[in-house]
Amino acid sequence: MLGRSANGVFWMFRYLERAENTARLLDAGFRMALTRGVNAARDEWRSVLVTIGQDAGFATTGADYAGPAVTNYILRDRDNPGSVLQMIEAARTNARAVRTALTREVWEATNESWMGLRDLLSRPAREANLGDVLAAIRRQATLVRGAMDGTMLRNEIFNFARIGTFIERADNTARILDVKYYVLLPSLAWVGSSLDNAQWDTVLRSVAGDRAYRWLNAGSMDPRGIAQFLILDGRFPRSLAFCYEKLRSNMGSLAREYGGETAAHGLLRDAAARIDQTGIDTIVEHGLHQFIGEFIAGNQRIADAIAADYRFVD
Amino acid sequence: MNPAAFSSYDEMHDSQGAVRAAYSGYCGWLDEQETGWLRRQNEAAEGFFRKTGITFNVYGDDAAEERLIPFDVVPRVITASEWRKLTRGIEQRVRALNAFLHDLYHRREIVRAGRLPERLLKDNEAFLPQMAGFTPPGGVYTHIVGIDLVRTGPDEFMVLEDNARTPSGVSYMLENRETMMAMFPELFTKVPVRPVSDYPRRLARSLAACAPPAATGRPVVAVLTPGIYNSAYFEHAFLADQMGAELVEGSDLRVVDGRIAMRTTRGYQPIDVIYRRVDDEYLDPLSFNPASTLGVAGIMDVYRAGGITIANAPGTGISDDKAIYSFMPEIVEFYTGEKPLLQNVPTWRCSEAESLKYVLDNLKDLVVKEVHGSGGYGMLIGPTSSKGELAAFEKKLRARPENYIAQPTLSLSTVPIFTKAGLAPRHVDLRPFVLVSPTGIDITPGGLTRVALKKGSLVVNSSQGGGTKDTWVLED
Numbered sequence: 016m017l018g019r020s021a022n023g024v025f026w027m028f029r030y031l032e033r034a035e036n037t038a039r040l041l042d043a044g045f046r047m048a049l050t051r052g053v054n055a056a057r058d059e060w061r062s063v064l065v066t067i068g069q070d071a072g073f074a075t076t077g078a079d080y081a082g083p084a085v086t087n088y089i090l091r092d093r094d095n096p097g098s099v100l101q102m103i104e105a106a107r108t109n110a111r112a113v114r115t116a117l118t119r120e121v122w123e124a125t126n127e128s129w130m131g132l133r134d135l136l137s138r139p140a141r142e143a144n145l146g147d148v149l150a151a152i153r154r155q156a157t158l159v160r161g162a163m164d165g166t167m168l169r170n171e172i173f174n175f176a177r178i179g180t181f182i183e184r185a186d187n188t189a190r191i192l193d194v195k196y197y198v199l200l201p202s203l204a205w206v207g208s209s210l211d212n213a214q215w216d217t218v219l220r221s222v223a224g225d226r227a228y229r230w231l232n233a234g235s236m237d238p239r240g241i242a243q244f245l246i247l248d249g250r251f252p253r254s255l256a257f258c259y260e261k262l263r264s265n266m267g268s269l270a271r272e273y274g275g276e277t278a279a280h281g282l283l284r285d286a287a288a289r290i291d292q293t294g295i296d297t298i299v300e301h302g303l304h305q306f307i308g309e310f311i312a313g314n315q316r317i318a319d320a321i322a323a324d325y326r327f328v329d
Numbered sequence: 330m331n332p333a334a335f336s337s338y339d340e341m342h343d344s345q346g347a348v349r350a351a352y353s354g355y356c357g358w359l360d361e362q363e364t365g366w367l368r369r370q371n372e373a374a375e376g377f378f379r380k381t382g383i384t385f386n387v388y389g390d391d392a393a394e395e396r397l398i399p400f401d402v403v404p405r406v407i408t409a410s411e412w413r414k415l416t417r418g419i420e421q422r423v424r425a426l427n428a429f430l431h432d433l434y435h436r437r438e439i440v441r442a443g444r445l446p447e448r449l450l451k452d453n454e455a456f457l458p459q460m461a462g463f464t465p466p467g468g469v470y471t472h473i474v475g476i477d478l479v480r481t482g483p484d485e486f487m488v489l490e491d492n493a494r495t496p497s498g499v500s501y502m503l504e505n506r507e508t509m510m511a512m513f514p515e516l517f518t519k520v521p522v523r524p525v526s527d528y529p530r531r532l533a534r535s536l537a538a539c540a541p542p543a544a545t546g547r548p549v550v551a552v553l554t555p556g557i558y559n560s561a562y563f564e565h566a567f568l569a570d571q572m573g574a575e576l577v578e579g580s581d582l583r584v585v586d587g588r589i590a591m592r593t594t595r596g597y598q599p600i601d602v603i604y605r606r607v608d609d610e611y612l613d614p615l616s617f618n619p620a621s622t623l624g625v626a627g628i629m630d631v632y633r634a635g636g637i638t639i640a641n642a643p644g645t646g647i648s649d650d651k652a653i654y655s656f657m658p659e660i661v662e663f664y665t666g667e668k669p670l671l672q673n674v675p676t677w678r679c680s681e682a683e684s685l686k687y688v689l690d691n692l693k694d695l696v697v698k699e700v701h702g703s704g705g706y707g708m709l710i711g712p713t714s715s716k717g718e719l720a721a722f723e724k725k726l727r728a729r730p731e732n733y734i735a736q737p738t739l740s741l742s743t744v745p746i747f748t749k750a751g752l753a754p755r756h757v758d759l760r761p762f763v764l765v766s767p768t769g770i771d772i773t774p775g776g777l778t779r780v781a782l783k784k785g786s787l788v789v790n791s792s793q794g795g796g797t798k799d800t801w802v803l804e805d
Binding site: 111126127273325326329 | 381556557562569574575577581592593594
């Protein structure tokens with residue numbers, strides 16, 4: 016396939032994944048704002064913006080860190096290049112550019128997502144319908160994924176799409192952890208306070224992991240357990256371990272299809288081994304923040320290596 | 330002459346209002362349908378197209394980056410015997426076009442024989458000196474041709490234009506049919522319509538049959554597009570997809586070891602046949618427009634050395650030039666030795682003093698077109714123009730008469746469209762698509778019917794508010 020098409024498919028799925036994760040993050044922030052006081056909500060909205068790297072951009076609007084302003088900035092602000100609307104548009108533009116690499120179903124699901132969300136986001140979202148808007152974004156992502164799963168040939172195109180998805184998802188989960196790492200550190204003063212519980216709950220909700228975590232831990236919640244769950248639990252589809260297991264599998268298929276590995280395979284193997292071989296105690300003792308920071312940088316290096324190895328650009 | 334006073338030939342109903350034979354199957358079905366349901370289907374048609382992403386971009390219109398060409402649910406029907414006659418005429422014409430192009434770029438027998446004035450070639454920008462003395466692989470110049478036909482009576486089809494550069498619209502032929510079959514499946518069990526869906530396969534086969542000498546093994550075909558912002562991008566992607574060919578842009582290509590190669594994830598790989606949807610001018614910055622980034626530097630050298638087939642061949646545009654068009658009857662006769670089966674629309678060449686005088690005297694009754702123009706831009710339709718528009722055009726005409734040709738305002742045939750008030754006749758034209766390869770000429774039974782949606786309007790161009798219809802060729 017063309018290097019440009021591989022690049023297009025890779026980024027199409029990165030954008031779709033990022034849009035979906037941004038919606039989850041907003042969902043969690045929204046819930047925090049509903050159940051906690053104004054001050055906690057303001058902190059929460061700020062941390063949502065920091066997580067997706069839009070704090071500086073939002074600050075230039077001069078608006079208050081309140082629900083409607085933040086959600087609309089993230090969802091649909093024309094001046095925000097990272098808004099969900101622009102991400103869906105970017106995903107669709109990439110899909111158009113690689114139209115021949117996609118099945119009709121995948122293209123139509125992507126195109127319809129864009130048409131639907133463009134209509135939905137043509138007006139500011141109000142608190143009353145924010146839930147519907149966020150649900151629609153998640154639903155559209157599910158549609159594309161389903162069309163993908165049901166109709167795409169399992170070849171290089173599929174693998175590049177999946178690699179884009181999991182590079183992005185690992186990055187997004189890591190960023191949530193990075194911004195919230197202090198919440199997950201053992202702190203004598205706060206342990207068991209209701210604010211802690213709410214913060215932990217928010218972290219889990221932002222990655223749609225609250226229910227799974229509760230089910231696994233029978234209602235008890237502790238920061239170390241949450242960190243372990245999000246980083247190391249290979250059963251949870253948004254954990255770093257899960258994403259890297261999938262990356263290894265898709266990169267492995269590519270290697271088989273191409274009859275050999277590239278530099279990116281080596282980087283990935285090393286990074287995956289670090290996750291496999293490091294226990295949660297070591298991670299917490301040596302610094303969760305540092306671990307996550309290194310992970311994000313390493314994830315980026317793998318993405319760059321894939322782009323270079325498979326000639327995404329000239 | 331007032332266009333409203335024309336009595337146009339209606340393809341569905343005769344002058345007594347009775348349904349013609351071609352439409353008896355369709356109208357029989359139509360009479361059984363409920364009007365409200367039909368109206369809803371007509372409105373739903375747009376949804377089909379939006380979903381599929383069949384849009385076109387209008388140049389110079391920022392607000393509407395992607396627009397739909399309106400689709401009308403009433404098909405345009407051609408009988409088997411009408412089609413047989415048409416295809417014979419089209420085949421003859423396309424054979425002549427290819428022979429003409431070969432002659433133009435070689436010995437120019439037609440000029441020597443005094444049948445075509447040399448000046449038409451000398452100052453013609455569509456004539457490419459780079460093609461002189463070179464014969465494309467398989468001797469084929471126009472791999473894909475779209476012949477624009479208009480109908481003025483029961484047996485009168487005339488050629489309005491030969492599109493020999495990069496005819497577009499074939500994706501509408503295919504998607505219009507898909508849409509009709511999705512909306513009215515039972516209709517196709519009642520009326521025997523010849524399928525068009527294997528056009529992409531035929532195109533792929535036809536292109537592969539023109540592989541260059543350097544090709545080894547199964548020919549690799551690619552579609553070259555200017556990119557996603559081109560007005561016909563959807564069609565480029567659609568055709569590549571349907572053919573199983575790569576859709577490439579100029580930035581994907583470069584010359585490697587005397588071949589045109591595309592940057593794949595495994596490195597550069599040679600292409601054998603390139604179906605380019607990029608104009609000659611932008612094809613090679615080394616040979617033509619040096620600022621172009623849409624083409625491939627050096628492709629003309631590779632081409633002349635037998636390393637690639639370019640479809641259509643560069644320099645074919647000269648044959649659909651409107652000044653050349655007026656000589657088509659002579660051209661057909663010269664190369665085929667036969668009388669043309671399809672007539673031209675009578676054409677006045679404004680470069681000739683006598684014709685110019687006639688055109689100026691009758692401007693308000695004529696259609697005047699730019700010799701090198703296309704897409705309905707820069708033309709004058711006398712009968713519907715104001716005095717001011719006529720005067721302004723007259724000035725342009727006097728300043729550069731050689732830049733214009735004129736034709737009578739034809740009373741194009743009509744086919745009804747579905748309107749709120751029921752069926753209403755509108756003017757149509759027809760573009761069948763013709764594939765040429767060393768093994769023969771292949772015409773898909775169908776084509777693109779364009780329809781002027783405005784009552785009385787004769788302009789069918791999609792850029793000027795025209796729509797499309799599904800075109801049915803009936804089985805014998």
